[in-house]
Amino acid sequence: MNTPHSQSAASVHAALQELRERAEKRKSLVTQSLSEGLPADVQRLVQDLQVHQLELEVQYEELLLAQAELETMRAQYVDLYDFAPVGYFSLDPLGVITQLNLKGSQQLSSVRQRLIGRRFTWFVDPEYRAAFQQFLVRVQASEQRQTLELILRREDGTVFYALLEGLAVAREPEAQPTHCRVVVIDITRQHEAKKALEASEARFRRLFEHSSDAVVLLQDNYYLDCNAAAMHLLAALDREEVVGHHITDFFPERQPDGTPSLQLINTVVKEAMRQGSAKMELLMQRITGEEVWVEAVITLFALQNKAPLLHVAWRDVTAARAARAELLRQKEFSESLLDNSVDGILAFDQELRITAWNRVQEAFSGRSEAQVLGQGVLELFPEYAGGEQEEGMRQVLQGRRMMRQDMPFHSSQGYFESYFVPLASPEGRISGALVHIRDVTERVRLAEEATALKLRQQQEVLAAILTTQEEERKRIAEALHNGVGQLLYAAKLNLENRSGTTQNRAAALSLIDEGIKATRSISHELTPGILEDFGLKIALEELTKRIPKQQLHVHLHLDGLEQPRPRLYDVAAYRIVQELLTNIIKHAQAHEAYLYVVHEDGNLHITAEDDGIGFTQLAADTGKQAKGIGLAGIRNRLDLLGGTIFVDSRPGKGSIITIEIRVK
Template identity: 50%
Template sequence: MSEFDHKDSKSTTEALMLLRERAERRRHLITRVVDDSTPDAMQRLVQELQTHQIELEMQYEELLMAQAEAETARAEYADLYDFAPIGYLTLDSRGTIQQLNLTAAQLLGSVRQKLLRRRLALFVAESYRLTFSKFLDTMASSEQRQTCELSVVRENGDMLYVQLEGTQVATSEQGVHFRLVLLDVTSRYMATQALALSEARFRQLFEHSADAVVLIRELNIVDCNAAAMQMLGATDKSQMVQQPISILVPEYQPNGSRSEDLIRQHYASLRRNGSHRFEWYRRTFRGESKWLEIVLTYINVGGEQLVHSVWRDITVQRAAREQLRAEKEFSENLLDNSVDGIVALSHEGHITAWNREAEQYSGLSATNVIGRNVFQVFPKLDTPEWRQIFERVLRKGERVVQTAISFIARPGHYDAYIVPLRGENQAEINGMLVVVRDMNERNRLIEETTRLRLSQQQEVLSAILTTEEAERKRIAEALHNGVGQLLYATKLHLERRATPGVPRDEVHSLLNEAIRMTRTISFELTPGILEDFGLKFGLEELVRRIPRQSLPLHLHVVGLEQPLPKLMEVAVYRIVQELLNNIIKHSEAQEAFIHVVREDDKLLISVEDNGQGFEPDPNYAPRHGIGLPGLQNRVRLLGGTLTINSRPSRGTIIGIELPVR
């Protein structure tokens, strides 16, 4: 109860108490004036007067109580009217404000005293004044409640949107007047305008979207745009609108699932998540097959919840994806069935591919290495050399071949071919591919081929040397047995029969020289000393036959106590013989050194002189003669190697390494 109401109740109670005290005093006074000697008529009159007085006093009390109740009701009405959260106005038939509460005054932006006797139309925006005038006319001609919305310009110039609800009230004193309710609906109006704008934008996007858009209610199509019609080959919207979403959908999807079952599953996911994306197979009105990517979303259109479905044709992308998947499967099968270990690395060195052969080589499965850095998987590769190799491949785009790589899980020798991986832009390097090839079988084949070739060479050399030595022996025997014997016979004949006039000593000297030369040629052609005493003695004899005054020779022989194969002894003897002949003929040397050393299964020959030397060419061909090319062929047939170290005026060193079998 307000303070005003409390004061009114207190004053009423006090007035009644005073009234009762006065009535009691008056009644007491009247009773004392009339005594028993008073006539009966007088006493009855006094009693009636007292009764009437009491009735009047009771009526007065009731009037006071009614007045108090009226005051309380008036106070409550004033409080409800003035402080109500909505605006109340009373207008006359011309629309003049006769009465308004505080909220209405606040909505109009002024104080109540300034607004009284002013026309409400002055506060209505010009664009809505005709609406307001029709609103008043409608209220005047109808007893029903009327309503309208319009814009009001406040006294400070601000604009707000209000809703007016009113009805006419007819009184005998003031004639027809109107009672109005004024509601501020600015926020609702703005929201409505924003919603209308949003719906207009949605409609524009819906109609002009490049994607097919379909609105669905309860699994039926309620609207679609031109792109959806074009996608399905519809010529009129009625072909799709009010049709179930299963139109043109085959009974079964390509994966074997029933289309109706999948539709229920997709809509269950939509209800659960509020949005859902999936791929769908369907046909068009032209009988074509299409794959669509469908996105379902709940939207509110005009207060109604619909399903907004966006369709995108992914037929080409899906075909490309299937092709890519097939190519990926082919690549994976190719990788897994490759006889080489194949490893792909990203630009940062992380392993992105690892085939079965790589697992066999390394003993590591793909699940343990994919995504890891190669230097973490193989710490032994974390060296400056390998990092430089990767730098050359990734930065410079070089192709690198690294040989003789070993694996712990698989002993042997392997070669690694490291090539850059380029993207669509060939200038960009995305990573590198490492192909590890098992070279054990290749090396075995090479060794077998080498052995076969050496065996063939040995057979050829054996045949050549056998033929050569047989021919040398035949010539030597012919010289010894034919020419030599003839010379001996001539000498004996001359000794017995001296020819007059011919100097005897000179003839004998010529014959002795011829016999000596014949023996020398016979020895050189077929050194029988090899067969009789071995290679070491034969080389020593070869050195002794060269006069020291013409060329000092120093022979160093080691490890020839064990005999060599016959053909090899002959070949070594001929090689040293040829080298000494070259020194004598071409080097103009003052001294020479010969080393023949056997070490296990190798025979090393080194011939060194301090002669004029020469500039060797790649084919080991000297400036004069054909001795060295023939020597090279002989060494090659024996499966050996020949090296020449010579410079003009600095002498020559020829080294030969032969395998001993």
């Protein structure tokens, strides 16, 4: 882009070049000799004219040079005046605009032709017009530059903040100043920044004064200022008791750990200088001599050509420090309880992450506390995921207490019980759960031994009772056989030898035969001698043979009874079968029954199945519970022997009774 200055320089250069060319041509004329035939006066006149022409041409060249310089100066004036970044105005003594540059017209949002001849006052905000008039008076009365900040209104009504710099000038040298030149600088941004800074300073001052934390300002280790909270913390009644004092005036010479207070403060200040801010806890002394623990936050403010300014906020942490010490003591006590507990203890939070793990649990699991803290329970024990165990833990986190025997939280051998207790905050919110893992292997062993001992005692009692019963029955049987039976037999012989009618004698003999048969039957029922003589298999076969088929058709299946067993089990099995058949005959109203007695794998199995009316119908007829119908004696025997019984009764479709006895 060609500027007026560059265009003017180019035209001057062209004019000079043309002048030189013409001067070169004229030079030859001056040096040419005139014709000798001309008069001397003419020749002299021609030479004078040629010299004069050259002089005129030189003068013309000088004029062109002067014009070029003026054009250059004018271009510079245009650059410096019209295209200046600030507004230039020329005002007469009444403040009328006589001249202005392009920037000035842009500032007032109008063209120069509309602005020239108008009073500058019309563009001044009414609030500042009086100050502007005083500014004009000062400018005309002083040779020094005058300044004024005010608000100018553009022609479109918008406003901006401006800085005016004015100087009085004269139209002619040595004359009195007749008008003034005013520079208008738009300082809207600076003014807004200044206002923002002032607002920031005001906010800082309010925060400083009304902060609940004690705040002090330090420079070169001396207090420059402090707020009311700082005075309260230091027990000062006046700012003068704090401001101007050295930083160490309110701290003991040494901290409780022996570190010099000034050394500790300087260390933290250096850290603040590196990072911009630093924090520490230290012991300080009030003016009254009372000691208090504070948390100090130091913030560094760098100042140009000055020592850094330190903003220090103090917060009284004496109570918090005591609470932390108490919490630490309680934590140590809790950890001591956990570590000295005889049970394994662990805790987990709402996300099932491990939060506690004592030494006993370390021994149980083989995992240290450092390995498991923060880990998920289901990650450490994946076998609990997705099953009843995980559901149980979720229920504990909802407030339920429970005890489980299938969650030992390790793979050690033995028996363990896990007690789950929800952990609730004082507000009642459940934050996690505590688990006690107790090794009950020894207790289970002792219980098993006690159960076995009790069972042996019961078996011994049963054996004694059964032995006594059998002995008593044997004695009664022998008495019946040897006493009643022999007497009846003797009566029979006596009757046979006596005379009498044949009919009477036959009747008597028949009665006596029946008595003998009944006596033998009673004797057999009281003590089955066949059981002792031939064993359980033959005794059971003989027992079923004696049941008339029209009364009950019994199908007997025996297996493995040839194996030797203690006599107690044979007697018990015989009596149980005898009781089952009696119950079927008396109560079941059955026509057919199947009886299975099998001895295999150390167990004696007895099963009786009939096609009778079933227990439910019988219970309804008799008003008794099904479990009490003819089975009391069997259950008593089984309780003493440690056996089990299962009854499957279906109304109208008979019953199935299954008995199992472990032979020892």
